[in-house]
Amino acid sequence: MIPELGHYALILALLVSLVQGILPLVGSHRNNAAWIGLARPSVLALWLLVAFAFGCLTYAFIVNDFSVLYAAQQSNTQLPLVYRIAAVWGGHEGSLLLWLLMLASWMLAVALFSRQLPDAMVARVLGVLGLVGAGFLLFILTTSNPFERLLPAAEEGRSLNPLLQDPGLIFHPPMLYMGYVGFSVAFAFAIAALLSGRLDAAWARWSRPWTTAAWIFLTLGIALGSWWAYYELGWGGWWFWDPVENASFIPWLVGTALIHSLAVTEKRGCFKNWTVLLAIGAFSLSLLGTFLVRSGVLTSVHAFATDPRRGIFILGFLAVVVGGSLTLFAWRAPKTGLGGAFSLVSRETLLLLNNVILVVAAGSVLLGTLYPLIIDALGLGKLSVGAPYFNSVFAPIMAPLLLLIAFGPIARWKQSQPLDMFKRLRPAFVAALLAGAILPWLMGSWSPLVALGLLIATWIVAATALQILERLKAGAMPPRAYWGMHLAHLGIAVFVVGVTMVKGYEAEKDVRMAPGDTVGVGGYTFRLLGVHAVPGPNYSAMIGDVELSQAGKVLKTLHPEKRTYATSAMPMTEAAIDAGLLRDVYVSLGEPLQDGAWSVRVYYKPFVDWIWGGCLLMAFGGLVAISDRRYRIKKLRRGEVK
Amino acid sequence: MKIVTAILMLMLTFGSAIAKEAAPLAEDEAVEARLIGIAEEMRCLVCQNESLAGSHAELAEDLRREIRAQIKQGKSDQDVMDFMVTRYGDFVRYRPPVKPITWLLWFGPFILLVIGIAALVAFLLRRGRNIQETPLSDADHQRAAALLAEDGKQRTANGGEK
Amino acid sequence: MRFLAPLGLFLVLVVFLAIGLKKDPHEIPSPLVGKPAPQFQLPQLTGADGATFTPKDMQGKVWLFNVWASWCSSCREEHAVLVGLAKTNAVPIVGLDYKDQRADGLQWLNRLGNPYTLTAFDADGRVGIDYGVYGVPETYVIDKGGVIRYKLIGPVTTDALEKKILPLVKELQK
Numbered sequence: 001m002i003p004e005l006g007h008y009a010l011i012l013a014l015l016v017s018l019v020q021g022i023l024p025l026v027g028s029h030r031n032n033a034a035w036i037g038l039a040r041p042s043v044l045a046l047w048l049l050v051a052f053a054f055g056c057l058t059y060a061f062i063v064n065d066f067s068v069l070y071a072a073q074q075s076n077t078q079l080p081l082v083y084r085i086a087a088v089w090g091g092h093e094g095s096l097l098l099w100l101l102m103l104a105s106w107m108l109a110v111a112l113f114s115r116q117l118p119d120a121m122v123a124r125v126l127g128v129l130g131l132v133g134a135g136f137l138l139f140i141l142t143t144s145n146p147f148e149r150l151l152p153a154a155e156e157g158r159s160l161n162p163l164l165q166d167p168g169l170i171f172h173p174p175m176l177y178m179g180y181v182g183f184s185v186a187f188a189f190a191i192a193a194l195l196s197g198r199l200d201a202a203w204a205r206w207s208r209p210w211t212t213a214a215w216i217f218l219t220l221g222i223a224l225g226s227w228w229a230y231y232e233l234g235w236g237g238w239w240f241w242d243p244v245e246n247a248s249f250i251p252w253l254v255g256t257a258l259i260h261s262l263a264v265t266e267k268r269g270c271f272k273n274w275t276v277l278l279a280i281g282a283f284s285l286s287l288l289g290t291f292l293v294r295s296g297v298l299t300s301v302h303a304f305a306t307d308p309r310r311g312i313f314i315l316g317f318l319a320v321v322v323g324g325s326l327t328l329f330a331w332r333a334p335k336t337g338l339g340g341a342f343s344l345v346s347r348e349t350l351l352l353l354n355n356v357i358l359v360v361a362a363g364s365v366l367l368g369t370l371y372p373l374i375i376d377a378l379g380l381g382k383l384s385v386g387a388p389y390f391n392s393v394f395a396p397i398m399a400p401l402l403l404l405i406a407f408g409p410i411a412r413w414k415q416s417q418p419l420d421m422f423k424r425l426r427p428a429f430v431a432a433l434l435a436g437a438i439l440p441w442l443m444g445s446w447s448p449l450v451a452l453g454l455l456i457a458t459w460i461v462a463a464t465a466l467q468i469l470e471r472l473k474a475g476a477m478p479p480r481a482y483w484g485m486h487l488a489h490l491g492i493a494v495f496v497v498g499v500t501m502v503k504g505y506e507a508e509k510d511v512r513m514a515p516g517d518t519v520g521v522g523g524y525t526f527r528l529l530g531v532h533a534v535p536g537p538n539y540s541a542m543i544g545d546v547e548l549s550q551a552g553k554v555l556k557t558l559h560p561e562k563r564t565y566a567t568s569a570m571p572m573t574e575a576a577i578d579a580g581l582l583r584d585v586y587v588s589l590g591e592p593l594q595d596g597a598w599s600v601r602v603y604y605k606p607f608v609d610w611i612w613g614g615c616l617l618m619a620f621g622g623l624v625a626i627s628d629r630r631y632r633i634k635k636l637r638r639g640e641v642k
Numbered sequence: 643m644k645i646v647t648a649i650l651m652l653m654l655t656f657g658s659a660i661a662k663e664a665a666p667l668a669e670d671e672a673v674e675a676r677l678i679g680i681a682e683e684m685r686c687l688v689c690q691n692e693s694l695a696g697s698h699a700e701l702a703e704d705l706r707r708e709i710r711a712q713i714k715q716g717k718s719d720q721d722v723m724d725f726m727v728t729r730y731g732d733f734v735r736y737r738p739p740v741k742p743i744t745w746l747l748w749f750g751p752f753i754l755l756v757i758g759i760a761a762l763v764a765f766l767l768r769r770g771r772n773i774q775e776t777p778l779s780d781a782d783h784q785r786a787a788a789l790l791a792e793d794g795k796q797r798t799a800n801g802g803e804k
Numbered sequence: 805m806r807f808l809a810p811l812g813l814f815l816v817l818v819v820f821l822a823i824g825l826k827k828d829p830h831e832i833p834s835p836l837v838g839k840p841a842p843q844f845q846l847p848q849l850t851g852a853d854g855a856t857f858t859p860k861d862m863q864g865k866v867w868l869f870n871v872w873a874s875w876c877s878s879c880r881e882e883h884a885v886l887v888g889l890a891k892t893n894a895v896p897i898v899g900l901d902y903k904d905q906r907a908d909g910l911q912w913l914n915r916l917g918n919p920y921t922l923t924a925f926d927a928d929g930r931v932g933i934d935y936g937v938y939g940v941p942e943t944y945v946i947d948k949g950g951v952i953r954y955k956l957i958g959p960v961t962t963d964a965l966e967k968k969i970l971p972l973v974k975e976l977q978k
Binding site for chain 2: 930934
C-alpha cells in the first residue's frame with residue numbers, strides 16, 4: 001500500500017510541477033497576478049508530495065519490504081538500520097528521487113527567502129525550476145520508478161555493495177546532489193532574466209547568494225567523496241580522474257567562474273551575457289554529468305546499472321533544457337546593454353582572466369573525459385584517457401590562476417596601476433621565493449615541483465595577509481564578504497600545500513609480516529602484534545593489531561581489518577588510519593600468507609589532511625561570504641527604490 | 643677492543659631476535675617499483691576503469707606477472723609498453739599516445755588558453771573604444787552626492803562595503 | 805550571430821553523445837587483426853599424451869580459434885552453437901582451454917560435446933596474453949597464411965555466425 005501511495009504522490013507531483021512550470025511563466029509574461037501568485041503555493045505542494053514519496057521509499061527500506069523491487073536490489077535484512085536508510089540512494093532510481101527531493105528543497109528555499117524580490121521575477125524563477133522538476137518526474141515515472149513491485153516478494157534482499165556500507169555513503173551523495181541541483185537556481189535566475197529582459201546588476205545581486213550556496217555544497221560533496229575514497233579503498237589514493245569524478249568537478253570549475261563573474265556583473269553591471277551563459281553552463285554541465293553517469297556511454301567504477309532507454313531520455317531532456325536555454329540566450333542576449341567601462345588593467349579584467357582560465361580548465365577536463373567517446377563515435381578506434389593525461393594538462397593550466405589570486409583583491413575596480421600592485425606585493429613575492437627554496441629541505445629533499453607548489457601556496461598566503469593588513473590599516477572593519485573571499489583563497493593555498501607535500505614526500509612499503517615483525521616508513525615504526533577473527537553484523541573480519549611508534553616511543557595501536565561480507569565474494573579492506581595535522585599514517589591488511597604471516601601495506605602521507613582541510617576552508621569562506629549583511633532579507637525602507 | 647666487539651655482536655644477535663624487520667613482499671624492490679610505474683600508466687582491461695597497478699582482477703595479476711618477468715629480463719619501459727599495445731591496442735594506455743588523432747586532445751587545451759586570453763584582450767580593447775561614458779550633469783552630481791551622503795550614514799551602521 | 809555559437813557547440817556535442825549511446829565502451833577491438841597469428845607450442849588437452857599443437861599445424865587451412873574455459877558461463881551459451889557448426893564441417897575449430905584445470909576441461913567436453921578438431925591447453929594464460937585475450941569466450945578467424953582476419957568478442961551466436969564468421973570463412977577458403 002505504502003509504495004503505491006508513494007507512486008501516486010509522484011504522479012500528483014508531476015501534475016503540480018506542470019502547473020508550477022507553466023502558469024507562473026505565462027502569468028508573468030501577461031502580468032496575470034493570479035497565475036503569478038500560484039508559484040509559491042505550488043512549490044510547497046510539490047515539496048510535500050516529493051518528500052512524502054521519498055518517505056514512503058525510505059519506509060520500505062526500513063521495514064525490509066522486499067516486495068519493492070528497488071529495495072530488494074539495494075538492501076538486506078542484515079544491513080544495519082543506518083545503512084538501510086542510506087541504501088535508499090545507493091542505486092539509480094532512489095538516487096534520482098533524492099535528486100528530486102533536493103530540487104524541491106531548493107525551490108522551497110527560493111520561495112521562502114525571496115520576499116524582497118519582485119513577484120514576477122520569483123514566479124519566473126520558480127516556473128523554470130518547476131519545468132526542470134517536471135522533466136525529472138517524467139523521467140522517474142517512465143523509466144526509473146523506485147516503487148516498482150517484485151511479486152512474489154523476495155525473502156531476502158541482494159544487499160549493498162560492501163564498499164558502500166560506510167558513513168561516507170550517508171553524506172557524500174546528498175551533499176553532492178545539493179550542489180549539482182543548487183546550480184539549477186542560478187540557472188533559473190538566468191533564464192528568468194533572459195525571459196523578462198531584465199538582465200542587470202540587481203539580478204546579479206539576487207543570484208549571488210544562491211549560486212555561492214550551491215557552490216559550497218558541491219565543494220563539500222566533492223571533498224567528501226575524495227576523502228571517502230582515500231580511507232575506504234585501502235590504498236591511499238584520493239583522486240582518480242574517473243569520468244564520474246570529472247562529472248562533478250567540471251560544474252565545480254564553471255561554478256567557481258560563475259561566482260567570480262557574478263561579482264563583476266553585480267558591481268559594474270557588465271558582462272551580463274557572459275555571466276548568464278556561465279549560469280546556463282554550470283547547470284547544463286550538472287545535467288550532462290547525470291547523463292554520463294547513468295547512460296553507460298563511459299566506463300567508470302561509479303557508474304549505475306545502465307539501460308539504453310534511460311540514456312535516450314536523459315539525452316533528450318538535456319537537449320531540450322540546454323538547447324532551449326541556449327536558443328533563448330541567442331535570441332535575447334544581443335539586446336543587453338554593455339555596462340560600465342574599465343581599463344585593461346583592473347579588477348574586472350583579472351576576474352575575467354580567472355573566468356577564461358577556469359573555463360579552459362573545465363573544457364580540458366571535459367575534452368579528456370569525452371575524447372574516448374568522440375573517437376569511438378567517429379569510428380577511429382578505442383582510446384583511453386586516464387589520470388596521466390589529466391595530471392599533465394590540468395595542473396599547468398591552473399597554475400597561472402593560482403598566481404593571479406594575489407592580484408585580484410588588491411586590484412581596483414575600473415582601473416589599476418600594475419607597477420603599484422607589484423610594489424605592494426613585493427614582500428609576498430620574496431616570501432614565496434624563500435619558501436620554495438628553503439621549505440622543501442625541511443622535509444628532507446628538494447624538487448622543482450615541490451618548490452613550485454610551496455611557492456604558490458606561500459605567495460597566496462603572504463599576499464592575502466598583506467592585503468588584509470593594508471585594508472585594516474586603511475579604515476573600518478571590512479564586511480563578511482571580504483573575509484569570506486580571503487578565507488576561500490586561503491583554503492586554496494592549504495589545498496595546494498596538501499597536494500604538493502603528499503605527492504612530493506609520501507612513502508609506502510608493501511611487506512610480509514609475521515607477528516612480532518616491524519617495518520619502518522617515514523620515520524615511524526610499525527609492529528604487527530597479531531591478527532584475530534571478529535564477527536560483525538553482516539560480515540566476519542580479521543582484525544590486526546599494529547603498534548605504532550616513533551623514535552622508540554609507542555604512540556598507539558592501530559587496527560586494520562579485512563572483512564568478508566556475507567553477500568559478496570570479494571573481501572574488503574578497512575584501513576587503519578592515524579590522522580594528524582601534519583601527516584596521516586596508514587596501515588592496511590593484505591592477504592594471509594603462510595605460517596600466520598600477512599601481507600601488510602604501510603603508508604606515510606604527510607599533510608594529506610590539508611587537501612580536505614583546504615576544501616573545508618573554501619566552503620567555510622563561501623559560507624561567511626553569504627552571511628554578509630547585504631544578503632539579509634530587509635524590509636523595504638520608505639522611499640527606497642526596489 | 644675485543645670486549646667491545648663481543649658486546650656489539652651480542653647486541654646484534656639479541657636485537658634481531660627481538661625486533662625482526664619485515665621482509666618486503668616483493669622479491670626485488672627496484673623491479674617492483676618499475677612495475678608499479680609502468681602499470682599505473684596502463685588500464686586494467688576487465689575492470690570498470692582501474693589501473694593495472696591497483697586492480698585485483700585475475701587478468702591484471704597475470705599481466706603484472708608478465709611485466710615483472712620482462713623487467714627482470716632487462717626490457718625497457720618502452721619495450722613493455724609496446725608489448726602490451728601490440729596485443730591490446732592503444733586502449734590499454736592511460737596516457738594517450740601523441741598521434742594526429744590525439745593532437746586535439748593534447749594541444750587543444752593549451753591552444754584554447756592562449757586563444758582565450760588573446761580574445762579577451764582584443765575584446766576588452768574594442769569594448770573600451772565602444773563604450774561612451776556620458777558625463778553627469780550638475781543636477782545629477784548633486785543628486786548623487788545627496789544619495790551617497792544618506793547611504794554613507796547607513797553604510798557605517800551596516801559595517802561598510804567591500 | 806556569435807551568440808548562436810554556444811548552441812552550435814552544444815548540438816555537436818549532443819550528436820556525439822547520441823552516437824555514443826549505441827556504442828559499447830567495454831568492447832576492445834583487437835590490434836592483431838591483419839597480423840600473423842602469434843606462434844606458440846602448447847600441450848593438447850585431448851589426444852595422445854605429450855601431443856602438442858602449434859598454429860603452423862593449421863597452415864594452408866582456414867580455421868577458427870576459440871578461447872574457452874570450463875569456469876566460464878558464457879562459454880556454455882556458445883558451446884551448442886559450436887557443436888552445431890562442427891557437424892556441418894564448414895571450418896575446423898581449434899579450441900584453447902584458457903587458465904583451466906585439465907580434469908575440469910576434459911569433463912566439460914565429455915559432458916557438453918567436443919566441437920574441436922583438437923584443443924590446446926593454456927594453463928597459465930600466457931598464450932592468451934599473446935593473443936590479447938581479456939575475457940572468455942573469444943574467437944579468431946585465421947586464414948590459410950596464418951593471418952588473423954577477425955576477432956569476435958563474446959559468445960558465438962548463430963547471428964554472428966551467419967552474418968560475420970561464415971561469410972568471411974567462405975571468402976577466405978576460395
